[in-house]
Amino acid sequence: MIIYLNGEFVPETQARVSVFDRGFLFGDGVYEVIPVFGGRPLRLAEHLERLTRSLAEVRIDNPHDRSGWESLFTTLLEKNPGGDRSLYVQVTRGVARRDHAFPTGVRPTVFAMVNPIVPQNPAVLEQGVAAVVVDDHRWSRCDIKAITLLPNVLARQEALDAGATEAILIRQGLATEGAASNLFVVGDGVIVTPPKDRSLLPGITRDLVVELAQEAGLPLMESTIPEQSLRVAEEIWLTSSTREILPVTRLDGRPVGAGVPGPVWCRVHGLYQDYKARLRETA
Numbered sequence: 001m002i003i004y005l006n007g008e009f010v011p012e013t014q015a016r017v018s019v020f021d022r023g024f025l026f027g028d029g030v031y032e033v034i035p036v037f038g039g040r041p042l043r044l045a046e047h048l049e050r051l052t053r054s055l056a057e058v059r060i061d062n063p064h065d066r067s068g069w070e071s072l073f074t075t076l077l078e079k080n081p082g083g084d085r086s087l088y089v090q091v092t093r094g095v096a097r098r099d100h101a102f103p104t105g106v107r108p109t110v111f112a113m114v115n116p117i118v119p120q121n122p123a124v125l126e127q128g129v130a131a132v133v134v135d136d137h138r139w140s141r142c143d144i145k146a147i148t149l150l151p152n153v154l155a156r157q158e159a160l161d162a163g164a165t166e167a168i169l170i171r172q173g174l175a176t177e178g179a180a181s182n183l184f185v186v187g188d189g190v191i192v193t194p195p196k197d198r199s200l201l202p203g204i205t206r207d208l209v210v211e212l213a214q215e216a217g218l219p220l221m222e223s224t225i226p227e228q229s230l231r232v233a234e235e236i237w238l239t240s241s242t243r244e245i246l247p248v249t250r251l252d253g254r255p256v257g258a259g260v261p262g263p264v265w266c267r268v269h270g271l272y273q274d275y276k277a278r279l280r281e282t283a
């Protein structure tokens, strides 16, 4: 694999970061994950806007303008040919002696890599996945895509340990999102997803799903989701760049709705696949 690191494209074995990097010492940085289908990044402008916003919120200078990011990604994709992939890009505050205060005169560390997107197992799409409900132990700025992901890591592992695929996080009685995904529920035929605020990441897949559902005339509401609504939901979905729209068919060991991916999921999953197919055609 060829890695981008601070202006250079190098084999992964040669990509080295200092132990004084603030990403390593403090988790002081932000990141993005951008899916690429048929060589075309999905919603690149939106991903770059979110990266710009994350950087501004944590007061790290954006090392590139939009065209700089685009040419970096294009070169990295050319150097790592393959099928469907995701771009991972991380910017940390840089390398400095350990001190909580911002260092002066350092340049951000910029790292990017390409990973394959593993096609969804057909069994998952037929049967759905299991999820568990766990307490949200994260900070109060979950809208920033920070690399500091320890609570997310712990929540996800709690799900795996319980034989499930993902954790749904509960904060003050409300279901906010998954450990690495956004949340949708269907109740009385209406699709509901929590409004974008500081308690969750403004997912690019989430926004695309909202847009596709609305264009198709499906009833959709942005509204908070009390934990109890999960228990009586007809359908639950989790969305992310790498896992698209996952139907959750078991919650804490009990079936969700009929215990199989529901009709509204089938419809929206189809719309998403059509969107991807159109993206590939523009390549």
Ligand code: PDD
Pocket: 033, 152, 177, 178, 179, 180, 181, 182, 200, 201, 202, 203, 204, 205, 206, 239, 240, 241, 242
């Ligand atoms: N995570 N919420 C959280 C906490 C996430 O980490 C993610 C994605 C999402 C979905 O956002 P998007 O649709 O823009 O991918 C929501 C990425 C994939 C990750 O950390 O690998």
